[in-house]
Amino acid sequence: MIKKIEMQICLGSSCFSRGNRDVVMYIRDYLKKNHLDDRIIFKGARCMSLCSNGPNLRINEKIIEGVTLSAIEGILEKELGNIK
Numbered sequence: 001m002i003k004k005i006e007m008q009i010c011l012g013s014s015c016f017s018r019g020n021r022d023v024v025m026y027i028r029d030y031l032k033k034n035h036l037d038d039r040i041i042f043k044g045a046r047c048m049s050l051c052s053n054g055p056n057l058r059i060n061e062k063i064i065e066g067v068t069l070s071a072i073e074g075i076l077e078k079e080l081g082n083i084k
């Protein structure tokens with residue numbers, strides 16, 4: 001059985017004010033377009049206590065900081081490119 005990947009985006013107020021709403025929409029769209037929505041569990045998370053470097057995203061145990069709209073495509077390609 002293929003292991004599912006869990007991806008959590010911080011929905012705390014600091015990450016929210018840094019624009020993670022647009023990032024959430026981008027990720028949802030990306031997962032759908034690449035038929036990954038059944039392989040990846042994508043959900044919101046509470047503050048990860050790394051606010052000053054947000055928006056923050058966790059993929060399994062790895063935390064990725066500075067997840068802006070301009071950076072997200074490259075991050076997803078790097079992190080998920082091998083399972084597409």
Ligand code: FES
Nearest residue numbers: 010012015047048
């Ligand atoms: S609000 Fe996102 S890490 Fe604190």
